[in-house]
Amino acid sequence: MLGLHYETPAVWAQQVLADPAALLLDHYFCELKAAAMAHRTLRVHGPKVPALKKLMTDLANEEMEHARQVEREIRARYPWPAAPKGGSAYVQGLRKAAAQEGNGNFLDMLLVCSLIEARSAERFRLLADELKGQALSGFYEDLYASEVNHYVLFVDLAVGQYGEARATARLEELRAAEGRLVAGLPPMARMHYGCAAVK
Numbered sequence: 400m401l402g403l404h405y406e407t408p409a410v411w412a413q414q415v416l417a418d419p420a421a422l423l424l425d426h427y428f429c430e431l432k433a434a435a436m437a438h439r440t441l442r443v444h445g446p447k448v449p450a451l452k453k454l455m456t457d458l459a460n461e462e463m464e465h466a467r468q469v470e471r472e473i474r475a476r477y478p479w480p481a482a483p484k485g486g487s488a489y490v491q492g493l494r495k496a497a498a499q500e501g502n503g504n505f506l507d508m509l510l511v512c513s514l515i516e517a518r519s520a521e522r523f524r525l526l527a528d529e530l531k532g533q534a535l536s537g538f539y540e541d542l543y544a545s546e547v548n549h550y551v552l553f554v555d556l557a558v559g560q561y562g563e564a565r566a567t568a569r570l571e572e573l574r575a576a577e578g579r580l581v582a583g584l585p586p587m588a589r590m591h592y593g594c595a596a597v598k
């Protein structure tokens with residue numbers, strides 16, 4: 400359903416849950432960045448796409464609510480963890496793929512957002528399954544449903560702005576780049592990194 404070219408092995412969830420505080424902290428920053436990205440999209444592209452006003456405002460509010468939920472989960476369980484060093488190689492890699500081939504245009508921006516949402520959804524699904532019967536399973540289950548909706552929102556926006564043929568052709572190219580990128584990233588207790596090889 401998500402159309403991703405690289406399928407994260409289920410064992411990824413076990414690996415990242417070895418350091419649950421680090422995973423939650425990275426997740427917290429992802430939600431904040433998602434909210435900031437929605438605000439930025441509205442600021443930059445809102446003047447020419449009026450529909451963005453409600454869509455991106457609602458999205459930013461929802462992502463901020465996710466951030467608050469993650470923050471509550473962290474504070475209920477752990478002392479506030481040390482922040483991860485450096486930005487996200489995943490997001491930087493995606494931006495590079497978009498800029499190289501698409502000159503960083505609005506179509507690529509929408510599709511990169513759709514891919515980040517799709518990858519997040521895929522991984523929340525794995526976390527929900529891995530934690531079945533435990534407190535955080537329902538939390539990840541709800542986030543899975545929410546990020547699937549965001550994935551669809553960005554693809555629909557891309558199709559609405561650029562037409563089905565152009566948007567889906569470009570989405571396939573970027574899906575391939577995203578798949579290569581995430582498969583090549585090192586394993587880390589973060590939302591969008593690689594999976595350690597299983598012997």
Ligand SMILES: [Fe+2]
Binds near residue numbers: 462
């Ligand atoms: Fe979110």
Ligand SMILES: [Fe+2]
Binds near residue numbers: 516545
């Ligand atoms: Fe999202």
